[in-house]
Amino acid sequence: MATLYLHIxxxxxxxSWIQSSLHLSTNQxxxxxxxxxxxxxxxxxxxxxxxxxxxxxxxxSKSIFESTLAKxxxxxxxxxxxxxxxxxxxxxxxxxxxxIEEVSSSNGFDKIKILLFIRxxxxxxxxxxxxRIKRMGLHQLPLTELHNNSEISFDKIFNVSKxxxxxxxxxxxxxxxxxxxxxKNHLLEExxxxxxxxxxxxxxxxxxxxxxxxxxxxLFMQQRLNSILGPSGKLFSDxxxxxxxxxxxxxxxxxxxxxxxxxxKVSPTIEQINKLLPKAHQYQCDIQSPEPTPTQxxxxxxxxxxxxxxxxxxxxxxxxxxxxxxQTIENLREDIGDNRSEPKKQVKLFKPTRIINSLFKxxxxxxxxxxx
Numbered sequence: 001m002a003t004l005y006l007h008i009x010x011x012x013x014x015x016s017w018i019q020s021s022l023h024l025s026t027n028q029x030x031x032x033x034x035x036x037x038x039x040x041x042x043x044x045x046x047x048x049x050x051x052x053x054x055x056x057x058x059x060x061s062k063s064i065f066e067s068t069l070a071k072x073x074x075x076x077x078x079x080x081x082x083x084x085x086x087x088x089x090x091x092x093x094x095x096x097x098x099x100i101e102e103v104s105s106s107n108g109f110d111k112i113k114i115l116l117f118i119r120x121x122x123x124x125x126x127x128x129x130x131x132r133i134k135r136m137g138l139h140q141l142p143l144t145e146l147h148n149n150s151e152i153s154f155d156k157i158f159n160v161s162k163x164x165x166x167x168x169x170x171x172x173x174x175x176x177x178x179x180x181x182x183x184k185n186h187l188l189e190e191x192x193x194x195x196x197x198x199x200x201x202x203x204x205x206x207x208x209x210x211x212x213x214x215x216x217x218x219l220f221m222q223q224r225l226n227s228i229l230g231p232s233g234k235l236f237s238d239x240x241x242x243x244x245x246x247x248x249x250x251x252x253x254x255x256x257x258x259x260x261x262x263x264x265k266v267s268p269t270i271e272q273i274n275k276l277l278p279k280a281h282q283y284q285c286d287i288q289s290p291e292p293t294p295t296q297x298x299x300x301x302x303x304x305x306x307x308x309x310x311x312x313x314x315x316x317x318x319x320x321x322x323x324x325x326x327q328t329i330e331n332l333r334e335d336i337g338d339n340r341s342e343p344k345k346q347v348k349l350f351k352p353t354r355i356i357n358s359l360f361k362x363x364x365x366x367x368x369x370x371x372x
Contacts, residue, residue, distance in 0.1 A: 001110035002074040005034070005195060007053075009085030010156055012127040013117035013180035014187045016211035019053045019083050021188055024203040029081065032197045036081045037072050053084035059091050062099040069107040080109075081195070088116065092159050097166040101173065112173045115194045118160055120181040120286040121266050122259050125153040126252060130213055134241075137231030139223045143254040147261035157266045157273070157283075164276050179281040212241050213249035217297040239310045240303060247303075253290035263287055 009015050022029070026036050039054050057064050072080055090096070104112050119127070129152055132138035146153055160177075167175050178190050188202045195201075214222070218240055225232045240247075253259065263285055274282040299307070 002077055002108055003079040003111045003113055004069075004104050004109040005079060005081040005113050005115070006058075006087060007081070007083040007115045007191070008087035008091060010088040010116065010118065010160075011085045012124060012131060013085075013119050014184060015053070015083070015085045015117075016051060017205070017209070018187060018191055019051045020205045020210050021191075021202050022054075022081070022083055023051060024205065025201060028201045028203065029195075029197070030078075032195075032201065033076075033078045034081050034195060034197070035072065035074065035078050036083075052086070053082070055082045055084045056086050057090070058082055058084065059087050059094055059096045059100075061094055062103065065096075065099065066103050066107075069103060069109070074108055088156075088159070088163075092162055092166075095166075097170060101170055104172070110172060112170075113194065114167070114173060114175045115191070116160070116163065116175065116177050117180040117187075118156075118177060118281075118283065119179070120284050121153070121157060121262055121270070122253065122286045122288070123181060124156065125262055126254065127213065128152045128156075130219060130252065133219060133222050133226065134214065134233045134237040135231070137226040137233075139226040143252070144258060146254045147258045147265070153262045154265055157269055161269050161273055164273060168276075177277055177281060179277075179283065181284065181286065182281060207245040209245045212245050212247065213252075214241070215247065215298075216250040216252060216294050217299055218303075219250070219252065220297060235310055235314055236307065239306055243306055244303065251291050253288065255290060256287065259287045 007015075007018065022036050023038075026038070029036050037054055039056070055068070058068055059065055069080070074080060100112060125146055126143075129138070129141070129143065129146060132141075132152065141149060141152075164175070164177075167173050176194055180187070183190050188204065189199050192199045192202050214237065218237065222233065222237050225236055229235075254262075267285070270283045277283075
């Protein structure tokens with residue numbers, strides 16, 4: 001029998017940093033009998049690139065869990081390790097407590113070890129808000145309204161409470177909870193301890209941050225781009241965060257009254273959760289005075305060069321696509337002209353307007369997909 005290791009996030013708790021480290025440490029982990037499978041669609045050339053772990057749907061349903069474990073069934077007592085922040089929400093939504101032991105046991109696992117990182121509520125809400133701007137095109141929700149958005153400010157904490165309650169009576173499940181806010185400077189050591197391997201087994205990326213937070217200027221610019229283009233982080237945020245990972249991000253927090261409103265909402269649930277956690281990793285009240293909002297945007301020469309390359313490259317690509325489209329239209333017009341001189345029967349069979357409209361629609365869809 002073997003152990004199934006599940007690092008389930010949650011989001012904005014150093015997950016990308018941990019996953020890049022695990023990817024770099026595949027061979028070292030294997031020497032201790034721990035298999036970290038790579039997803040077939042992952043092709044990481046640069047170890048500093050943002051990743052989403054080695055699974056996306058493992059606990060989405062019982063059937064997916066069964067088929068995945070069957071595919072990677074351990075040999076010679078090897079254990080399996082999966083990591084994804086998607087698992088945190090999946091484990092709640094799929095009622096995984098109802099099938100996780102049965103399926104794991106039938107596939108040779110007698111123990112399931114789950115690692116969950118939590119984060120103090122105010123910094124978590126502010127970080128999730130930034131991530132929604134970077135990845136999901138958010139631009140309409142100001143920090144002054146953050147306390148009114150449960151998905152960003154409250155849901156994760158309520159789901160932690162559900163997780164602790166549902167998995168408390170499962171004999172073969174060992175749930176470890178660590179507070180990222182209190183151990184972010186030694187995350188990999190926490191992961192190594194959880195896996196039962198020496199610290200040096202987990203290789204560090206060559207940069208100090210993966211998927212870093214943004215400066216105020218970067219964040220403001222991304223919001224404006226989102227308001228015009230829709231989700232456009234791939235054109236702006238991703239290049240900046242991946243190419244300049246060591247830039248110190250701004251400390252961006254909601255106003256004090258908003259922070260207090262968030263804390264008042266979550267503190268009863270936090271009080272109950274903290275009774276179940278070791279003192280060193282309990283939630284803390286992290287209300288603090290926000291820094292003044294800058295009155296001017298500021299970018300370094302290097303940032304400006306990269307922004308110009310990314311946005312300029314996309315503009316050139318779209319210009320080329322437009323030229324190709326225009327050339328296609330010209331070719332069709334010539335074909336239409338040629339067909340006008342042919343017998344009426346043939347002209348009747350040829351429907352240029354329909355063809356042009358169909359082609360125009362397909363090209364517009366292609367350009368739209370590439371933009372997003």
